[in-house]
Amino acid sequence: MPAAPASDTPASFDPSRAIRLAHETFDIEAAAVLGLKQRTGEAFSRAVQAMLDVRGRVVVMGMGKSGHIGRKIAATLASTGTAAMFVHPAEASHGDLGMIKPVDLVLAISNGGESDELTAILPLLKRLGAPLVAITGRAQSTLARHADIVLDSGVEKEACPLNLAPTASTTAQLALGDALAVALLDARGFRQEDFARSHPGGALGRKLLTLLSDVMRSGDQVPRVGPDAGFSELMREMSKKGLGASAIVDAEGRVLGIFTDGDLRRLIEKGADLRALRAREVMHPNPRTIRMDTLAVEAAELMEQYRITSVLVVDAQDRLCGAVNSNDLMRAKVI
Numbered sequence: 001m002p003a004a005p006a007s008d009t010p011a012s013f014d015p016s017r018a019i020r021l022a023h024e025t026f027d028i029e030a031a032a033v034l035g036l037k038q039r040t041g042e043a044f045s046r047a048v049q050a051m052l053d054v055r056g057r058v059v060v061m062g063m064g065k066s067g068h069i070g071r072k073i074a075a076t077l078a079s080t081g082t083a084a085m086f087v088h089p090a091e092a093s094h095g096d097l098g099m100i101k102p103v104d105l106v107l108a109i110s111n112g113g114e115s116d117e118l119t120a121i122l123p124l125l126k127r128l129g130a131p132l133v134a135i136t137g138r139a140q141s142t143l144a145r146h147a148d149i150v151l152d153s154g155v156e157k158e159a160c161p162l163n164l165a166p167t168a169s170t171t172a173q174l175a176l177g178d179a180l181a182v183a184l185l186d187a188r189g190f191r192q193e194d195f196a197r198s199h200p201g202g203a204l205g206r207k208l209l210t211l212l213s214d215v216m217r218s219g220d221q222v223p224r225v226g227p228d229a230g231f232s233e234l235m236r237e238m239s240k241k242g243l244g245a246s247a248i249v250d251a252e253g254r255v256l257g258i259f260t261d262g263d264l265r266r267l268i269e270k271g272a273d274l275r276a277l278r279a280r281e282v283m284h285p286n287p288r289t290i291r292m293d294t295l296a297v298e299a300a301e302l303m304e305q306y307r308i309t310s311v312l313v314v315d316a317q318d319r320l321c322g323a324v325n326s327n328d329l330m331r332a333k334v335i
């Protein structure tokens with residue numbers, strides 16, 4: 001008989017030990033991050049100032065796990081207003097060093113500060129004249145000696161039970177990178193709108209960049225009648241345009257009122273003689289309106305605040321120029 005396949009779960013696996021190690025990892029890495037707080041001072045502010053002053057880009061470099069952290073730091077900087085890119089140290093020795101210019105600033109990351117691929121290009125970086133900021137756990141390392149500014153990312157021990165795999169040290173590097181990005185975006189006056197422009201495909205980008213004029217119904221799509229229109233004409237306009245409401249406007253197109261499906265249900269419940277009614281008699285006067293040059297998300301907030309499902313859009317002279325309902329905003333992924 002063929003041998004039974006080996007189990008994917010080792011026979012020695014101890015669930016309680018796994019949970020204990022997870023808790024210890026959290027404690028060790030939390031201590032590593034808190035330890036940075038005691039050592040973050042003048043060198044950090046100098047690093048932030050140097051990055052603010054740079055006319056080119058912040059070029060992030062690192063090998064191995066530090067390289068993975070470096071890629072994330074570069075991405076965070078780029079998305080929060082600081083032009084940044086990642087250059088692999090090994091590739092730099094084979095041509096990619098040409099990507100770095102004297103107007104750039106190099107942010108080099110290495111826990112031990114002795115990575116061969118990184119130390120090999122340090123003299124070339126110095127000769128280039130680009131400022132060098134180091135994130136390292138060893139103040140006397142080769143990287144630290146070459147750097148113009150050193151940020152201490154040292155940790156007492158790794159979370160790895162063997163004290164070998166980069167764990168707490170990479171967490172500290174990442175935290176320092178995030179701290180740099182936060183300080184930089186604050187110093188630049190970076191706003192939500194700026195973040196959205198870097199993330200147009202995300203939910204925040206849609207909320208902060210989509211104007212009401214981009215999603216509203218306009219022209220013949222907007223149901224409207226005059227104040228003396230009969231009830232039958234009002235209903236035909238609502239049914240034809242499918243908004244669930246109709247605007248009542250004067251001869252100049254200024255909004256006088258609105259009539260909605262909900263208003264129709266309430267009239268039917270009262271037993272009113274609908275055929276004898278005019279639009280001015282059934283409309284809600286002075287309805288909630290919104291300007292067309294506002295963000296679409298503001299229309300969503302207005303609907304939520306007043307528990308309505310549609311809103312009329314007006315120009316600076318309060319003339320009707322569009323309409324939008326909750327379905328329109330959902331299709332645009334604003335809500």
